[in-house]
Amino acid sequence: MKKIMNAVADIVRESCEGFALAHADLVRLSTDPLFLCRADSMSGRVGLLSGGGSGHEPLHSGFIGRGMLSAACPGEVFTSPVPDQMLAATKAISGGKGVLYIVKNYTGDVMNFELAAELAAAEGIEVQSVVIGDDVAVEDSTWTAGRRGVGGTVLLEKIAGAAAEAGADLAEVKKVAEGVMENVRSMGLALTGATVPAAGKPNFVLADDEMELGIGIHGEPGRERTAMKSADELVDALLGPIIGDLGLGRGEEVIAFTNGMGGTPLLELYVAHRQVVKHLEGLGVRVARHLVGNFITSLEMQGMSITLMRASAEQLRLWDAPVVTPALRWGA
Amino acid sequence: MKKIMNAVADIVRESCEGFALAHADLVRLSTDPLFLCRADSMSGRVGLLSGGGSGHEPLHSGFIGRGMLSAACPGEVFTSPVPDQMLAATKAISGGKGVLYIVKNYTGDVMNFELAAELAAAEGIEVQSVVIGDDVAVEDSTWTAGRRGVGGTVLLEKIAGAAAEAGADLAEVKKVAEGVMENVRSMGLALTGATVPAAGKPNFVLADDEMELGIGIHGEPGRERTAMKSADELVDALLGPIIGDLGLGRGEEVIAFTNGMGGTPLLELYVAHRQVVKHLEGLGVRVARHLVGNFITSLEMQGMSITLMRASAEQLRLWDAPVVTPALRWGA
Structure with a gap:
């Protein structure tokens, strides 16, 4: 294995640090727990949170900014992030109009985002979720019941992000996201x-x-x-x-x-x-x-x-x- | 060899065709001779032309548009484009204020851009050239006398492109390009x-x-x-x-x-x-x-x-x- 990395255990954190240095005009980094969010305020807008295993870059961190995601939680490579990351990111982007979770359909991601939604609700933040499964290749897969979430996620994040940026409420943004998933x-x-x-x-x-x-x-x-x-x-x-x-x-x-x-x-x-x-x-x-x-x-x-x-x-x-x-x- | 291609002889042309379809808002394709240029008019502005062997994408075609290159000539993979391509592209982007050639320092590129500049001059188009050699690794190389032109080319194209977009004349744009090369x-x-x-x-x-x-x-x-x-x-x-x-x-x-x-x-x-x-x-x-x-x-x-x-x-x-x-x- 030849990779441009230091210790294996540090690759995700160090990559996020480099990313935050390169894009300080757009994103802010939290290292404990690990997440990235928009540098500007989300006040008065619906927050959009996604995340998943690392190794799919630029998805999701590369899509943080105006008109797309509010925050992203990177897991270890090909491993779901954990609810603590998601909860902290949810709080960071909560602008009073609720937060939509955009979840690719993998068992770990789905479970952890569900737990995070419960934790956020307990803290008074309204959360809705969409789970995307757009891969027509197979019906069930190694880490997935039902279809896997893949490239459609990029389109969903862009289109739902535009709705949120324009001031749509949580139900409306979720409906826009569902409209992408259906098509x-x-x-x-x-x-x-x-x-x-x-x-x-x-x-x-x-x-x-x-x-x-x-x-x-x-x-x-x-x-x-x-x-x-x-x-x-x-x-x-x-x-x-x-x-x-x-x-x-x-x-x-x-x-x-x-x-x-x-x-x-x-x-x-x-x-x-x-x-x-x-x-x-x-x-x-x-x-x-x-x-x-x-x-x-x-x-x-x-x-x-x-x-x-x-x-x-x-x-x-x-x-x-x-x-x-x-x-x-x-x-x- | 596993590549997403049809016939080897068609890969560059077909790739340019796909590129022109994907970016029809920004670029126009000429297939004979092969070059890509801005979709909008260069009238009243200095034209910026670059090119070189294919296989380095997005360089150069990906940098065609407002504030950067006016046109690019793709050669076969790792092979210089020919003067006919360069001359046709020069004519297409000539807006009356001359054209600057941005040439990476490889023997074939340098020779062919020199020939093209002579042909363009014979047709009444003023051409100036800069040859970039920013690679400190070695002094001479396989296809290069002096330093090779590499990543600095991207910065040069962006910065000189901004000067041309702002209406600088040919001598000024060349001076801006030389200022990048020195640094x-x-x-x-x-x-x-x-x-x-x-x-x-x-x-x-x-x-x-x-x-x-x-x-x-x-x-x-x-x-x-x-x-x-x-x-x-x-x-x-x-x-x-x-x-x-x-x-x-x-x-x-x-x-x-x-x-x-x-x-x-x-x-x-x-x-x-x-x-x-x-x-x-x-x-x-x-x-x-x-x-x-x-x-x-x-x-x-x-x-x-x-x-x-x-x-x-x-x-x-x-x-x-x-x-x-x-x-x-x-x-x-």
Whole structure:
């Protein structure tokens, strides 16, 4: 294992410290318990809190800022954060209008966010939660009952964050988040595994001409391991289940998000995105907005995922609203 | 070799097509000859053109837009673009105030941009050039006489771009670019090699506990291959030669840029950046601005580079000026 790190036990904290130094204009760091939150006040606005295991950066910390998350709780690599972190972050961002938890559907995350919500309620902070499971690859998975939460989370955080920034109340922000979840689906593939620092060896190994279709962001098994295919064939293999599950049809509009797993260069991601657009155009589906890059990753894994969201005019308006975070910025 | 691509011969063109689809609000694509340029008019402003081999994305295409590059010419992977591309791009962005070529110091790039400048002059377009060589690792290299052009290029394109956007004339923009070059130095390291698609195998192989200090962005040899070290030791090993060469001293201000080579996760880059800041603070040097991420890459290479620029108040003002490109956005 070769990684740019000091002691394994320090990698998450030290990375958060470096992140907070680099983005002091946008975020504040608490080290005990560990969380990151917006540098500006949340007074009078609904707070948005997410979190999960580290190793998926820029998700979630990179999305803290105006028009997106209010705070994020990083767990150890691929390990849920704990309720103490979530409670402290909830208090830090509570601006009097309640807090929405955005939870990716993994058993540990779901359980710990539920506990934190109870603790917050006991302290008089109203909390609502949404649990996102947008991965169409498999029905249940290694650490998940039901579908895994993956790339759709990025879109959810952006769109719900825009609603919260605009002053929507907690019920409204939750409804916006649910509107994203109903209309977003994803699927990914891996060309290589990734090495969790504490494990010291790759979570799985693929042969030189092998890839895994339907991979999870922690390396959870997908649908099948098959021979490597061309970019266009890979994209088509991911889009088929997504489009089928969404029931997308001619004349509809989507946000198309081609995401890298961390170790795949942009050069390749744009080759894939080209086919995403061509495939959808061939079906009469219009790509109204595009997002391409490494936004929800799996350490240094090579591979990609595709996320499609059927988008209404109102959802596109929220997508276009200004966002000022370390990893996503536009319009302001 | 496992890459998300179709035919090797098509990877650069198809990637540019996907890029142009994803960023149609900002860029326009010409496929014959191949270049990308701003979607808006350059009338009345100095044009900024860069380019070089592909495989370093988001450099350069990702930096096209308001406040940065006017156009970029992508060559084949790790191969210089040709003068025909440069001439066509020059014409496309010529707004009557001349064009500045920003050239990384590699023999092929330098020669082809020189030829293009002659062709442009013959067509009545005034062209000036700057050749950047900011890599302190080695004096001459595989494809370079003198120092290689690396991470400093990103800072140069941003700062010169701000001057051009503000309406500076060609001589002034060139002077701003030269002011960056005098004050910026970089050095990188690799944990793995990278595979050029046309070669089909890694450009070099490092052992499980080995890294190469002073690597070039095409895998050119560095100073030495040594045993893997801690993140803090790696950062210190890069900073020493950079700081020495710049002659940085107590009380000075810098822009600190921690760059990933493509395959290294953000989790690790921020661990490194933490030590960059601590090391500089220990010397009494203030980090006035931060940039962390994969901005000048070497395909899927794991590793990083560090770039420091001694920055005046005027240079910081140009750094802070609005920039709206696919890969770098702020302030507007």
